[in-house]
Every structure is written in structure tokens, then in C-alpha cells.
Amino acid sequence: MSPALRVGVIGVGVIGNAHIRAYMAQKDVEVVAVADVNRDALKSVAERFGIEKAFTDYRDLLRMDEVEAVSVCTPPFNHARITCDAAFAGKHVLCEKPMAMNSREAEAMVQASRAAGVVLGICSARLRFSPQIELAKKYISEGRLGRVYYVRFSKFRRRGRPGIDSLKASKWFIDSRRAGGGAFIDIGCYDVDLLLYLTGSPQPISVSAVTFRGIEPAPKLEFPFDVEEHSTAFARFKGGLTATFETAWAANMENRNEVMILGSLGGLRLDPFTYYTEKDGEQVSFGVDLSSKRVPMMERLIEDFVNACVERRSPKTPREDGLKVMQVIDMAYLSARLRREVTLKEIQS
Numbered sequence: 363m364s365p366a367l368r369v370g371v372i373g374v375g376v377i378g379n380a381h382i383r384a385y386m387a388q389k390d391v392e393v394v395a396v397a398d399v400n401r402d403a404l405k406s407v408a409e410r411f412g413i414e415k416a417f418t419d420y421r422d423l424l425r426m427d428e429v430e431a432v433s434v435c436t437p438p439f440n441h442a443r444i445t446c447d448a449a450f451a452g453k454h455v456l457c458e459k460p461m462a463m464n465s466r467e468a469e470a471m472v473q474a475s476r477a478a479g480v481v482l483g484i485c486s487a488r489l490r491f492s493p494q495i496e497l498a499k500k501y502i503s504e505g506r507l508g509r510v511y512y513v514r515f516s517k518f519r520r521r522g523r524p525g526i527d528s529l530k531a532s533k534w535f536i537d538s539r540r541a542g543g544g545a546f547i548d549i550g551c552y553d554v555d556l557l558l559y560l561t562g563s564p565q566p567i568s569v570s571a572v573t574f575r576g577i578e579p580a581p582k583l584e585f586p587f588d589v590e591e592h593s594t595a596f597a598r599f600k601g602g603l604t605a606t607f608e609t610a611w612a613a614n615m616e617n618r619n620e621v622m623i624l625g626s627l628g629g630l631r632l633d634p635f636t637y638y639t640e641k642d643g644e645q646v647s648f649g650v651d652l653s654s655k656r657v658p659m660m661e662r663l664i665e666d667f668v669n670a671c672v673e674r675r676s677p678k679t680p681r682e683d684g685l686k687v688m689q690v691i692d693m694a695y696l697s698a699r700l701r702r703e704v705t706l707k708e709i710q711s
Contacts, residue, residue, distance in 0.1 A: 441462050
């Protein structure tokens with residue numbers, strides 16, 4: 363019996379390997395081809411996973427009639443071009459995060475996939491599959507928080523700069539020409555997506571932000587390092603919702619990943635999952651132990667993408683939200699450069 367979906371993976375680094383494993387964990391999916399400019403890595407991955415077709419030019423992979431969908435797992439500076447080429451070739455696309463270098467590229471990707479009638483999923487939405495997020499979504503949908511008016515995200519790594527402290531072979535992370543930015547575009551994109559998912563995908567309208575690079579001692583490098591280590595962004599959304607995103611690759615502080623959601627009737631802290639409200643005139647809080655409900659989020663993301671391709675529906679990681687994430691990031695970086703609040707119209711002009 364033929365598989366429900368045949369896929370190709372473009373980019374076979376760490377994240378490309380994770381995509382391959384997740385596809386192979388699905389019942390009716392076959393990885394039929396891989397592509398990467400690194401010949402040695404390409405050969406190693408093809409042999410390890412038993413993939414017959416391997417190309418140094420991704421366009422050769424896209425010419426394969428049997429390939430129905432692709433994962434784009436390259437550095438961000440290639441995402442838009444490869445995604446648009448794949449859409450024009452009639453392939454569904456799952457694109458790694460960040461979606462693109464900027465919102466203009468993201469808009470081109472959305473338009474190309476729409477015109478071709480193909481699915482486009484964005485991996486900055488992978489946290490939507492976590493138990494904490496799914497439960498928070500349920501609480502909000504049931505009205506337990508009332509009107510959600512403010513969300514705060516704090517994501518600090520004590521030392522977690524890719525290309526410096528980790529993933530040391532991937533120098534592109536800290537080169538703005540290839541990555542688009544630093545901490546905010548790399549890991550802050552997850553938080554922007556979570557806000558969209560939890561609050562009904564409101565349209566961002568403005569951002570005020572600051573960025574910082576200068577954690578001491580400065581690393582001695584022989585390659586470009588011109589992106590931020592820390593960013594703080596305050597965003598306004600249509601309908602009155604506001605949010606703060608504190609994001610750091612490196613900070614003289616313990617590691618922290620905290621989400622606080624404030625509503626008119628109740629509030630949530632996601633880790634540990636705690637609900638705050640009033641009952642019979644008393645301020646109360648209720649904890650929910652989700653430690654036993656950990657799930658393989660990559661496999662769930664891939665499973666949803668595969669089903670979306672087969673069923674010809676939008677995935678749980680939709681392109682429209684990916685574009686909004688990039689709009690927030692663009693406004694934040696322009697705001698940091700101009701040292702003032704920036705509106706959506708300014709990045710669209």
C-alpha cells in the first residue's frame with residue numbers, strides 16, 4: 363500500500379534530522395528525498411535514515427513528481443526563496459522558524475502558497491501542541507479568565523547564544539545578514555505565536571522595543587556577531603490587548619521561561635500551571651499538575667502538518683499567524699533602531 367504522503371527535507375542539520383525522525387514516526391509517511399549544500403552531511407543523513415535520493419541543489423528535489431510536501435530546515439535567509447519555489451512546484455511546505463528574514467518575505471510566502479493552493483505551516487507555532495498551552499487555551503475559550511487584557515512573556519537563558527554557547531558550528535545565528543536578528547527573532551517568535559494562538563489571533567498594530575548586545579566578557583570571534591542578546595518589546599493589538607516580550611539569549615540571571623496571562627475574571631501562570639480568581643469573595647488559586655502529560659511536540663506538529671496536507675486543510679500552525687509574528691518582530695527591530703514606538707503601517711509602506 364502506498365504511503366499517504368511522500369515528503370522531502372531540505373536542510374539536514376540538527377533540526378532537519380529532527381524533522382526526518384518525526385516523519386518516520388508517522389504510520390503512512392515516507393521520506394523519499396533530502397537536500398543540503400553540505401555534501402558530507404547530506405551523505406551521512408541519507409545513509410543513516412536509508413533515504414535513496416539526496417541532492418545538493420534543492421531544486422532537483424522539487425522536480426521529483428513523487429514529492430508531495432517538503433520541510434524547509436535551512437537557515438532563515440533561504441526560507442522565503444525555497445518556500446516560494448516549493449509552492450510554485452505544487453508542494454506543501456512546513457517551514458522552520460523564524461518564518462523569514464522579515465514580514466515582506468513572509469507576505470510573499472503566504473501569497474505564493476495561496477496562489478498555488480498548497481498548505482503552508484510554520485514551526486514557530488510548535489509550542490501550541492504542549493499540554494500547558496492546550497489547557498490555557500481551554501480555560502480562555504471557556505471564559506474562565508473573562509476578557510484577557512495583558513500577557514507577559516519572560517524567556518531568559520543564562521548563556522544560550524547559538525553559535526557561541528551552543529550549536530557552535532551554526533555561526534549564522536549571530537549574523538544579521540543570515541539570521542535577520544538575534545534572540546527575539548530566534549526564540550521570541552515562539553512567544554509571539556503563543557499570544558496569537560491563545561487570544562484569537564488579534565492583529566498587531568504597534569510595538570515599542572529596545573535591544574541590547576554587550577554581555578561581558580565579550581566573546582573573541584573571527585566571524586560576524588551583530589545581533590541582540592536581549593530584547594524587550596511592548597506590543598499593542600487590535601481590540602486593546604497588550605503584551606510584553608522579554609527575551610534573552612544571555613543574561614546574568616537564572617534560566618527562566620515564564621508566561622503570565624491576565625484577564626478580568628482570572629489569571630494564569632503556565633509553569634507551574636496555576637489559575638488565579640475569586641470565589642465567594644475570596645482570592646483563590648488552583649494548580650494543575652501536568653508533569654505526567656509531556657508530549658513529543660515535534661511529532662505532534664509533523665502529524666498535524668501531514669493530516670493537513672492529506673485533508674487539504676489549514677494546519678494548527680497557519681501561515682497567517684506566521685506573518686503576524688514577523689510583523690511584530692519587524693516593528694520591534696525598527697522601534698529599537700528609531701528609539702520610538704513603530705506602527706504596522708510604517709513597516710508596510
